Amino acid sequence: GDSVTQMEGPVTLSEEAFLTINCTYTATGYPSLFWYVQYPGEGLQLLLKATKADDKGSNKGFEATYRKETTSFHLEKGSVQVSDSAVYFCALPGGYNKLIFGAGTRLAVHP
Amino acid sequence: DAMVIQNPRYQVTQFGKPVTLSCSQTLNHNVMYWYQQKSSQAPKLLFHYYDKDFNNEADTPDNFQSRRPNTSFCFLDIRSPGLGDAAMYLCATSRGEDGQETQYFGPGTRLLVL
Secondary structure, three states: EEEEEEEOOOOEEEOOOOOEEEEEEOOOOOOOOOEEOOOOOEEEEEEEEEEEOOOOEEEEEEEEEEOOOOOEEOOEOOOOHHHOOEEEEEEOOOOOOOOOOOEEEEEEEOO | OOOOOEOOOOEEOOOOOOOEEEEEEEOOEEEEEEEEOOOOOOOOEEEEEEEOEEEEOOOOOOOOOEEOOOOOOOEEOOOOOOOOOOEEEEEEEEEEOOOOOOEEOHHHHHHHHO
């Protein structure tokens, strides 16, 4: 069945460091791909999405490119801030209006 | 702003005492979801409504029930909470037009079972 695999965390970085969180997927067809972010004590919110191959989603300095050939949707940011500390979830639609989530990657950014 | 609202943000209940969590939305979305999330794990879908059609996940315990009296509101009822039901409960909505849309989440209700 369809699935999402994320790199395990936690990821600990200093402020202004470069961030990559790997996400690979298994799916039939070409689903939309999502990154959601969950700040401490909050619900999830959409960070960015891509709807077809080679699309690049971007928001708040984060980017991810839908790579069909490598079945990947890695999240990147050139310079992280303390306020980016959160848990990041990669996800894809699982049919019947459902989402399949990766396990989540916790990011901690230190000053 | 259109949004998903959950009340209360924190709920304390006693072991075995029924509890109801509430969710409302101003997005006029067709689909409403309830998730259970423990310790920053991925959210686990309990069930969802497409309009009035209820869709239960196969592994959702019978202890969990839901009601959707109208488009805007959805409730999660836990009939006899156990210690293992302590978690964050997330409500979400989506348009439900092609199954590829964004889900919009509420802030969650953290349930503590004493």
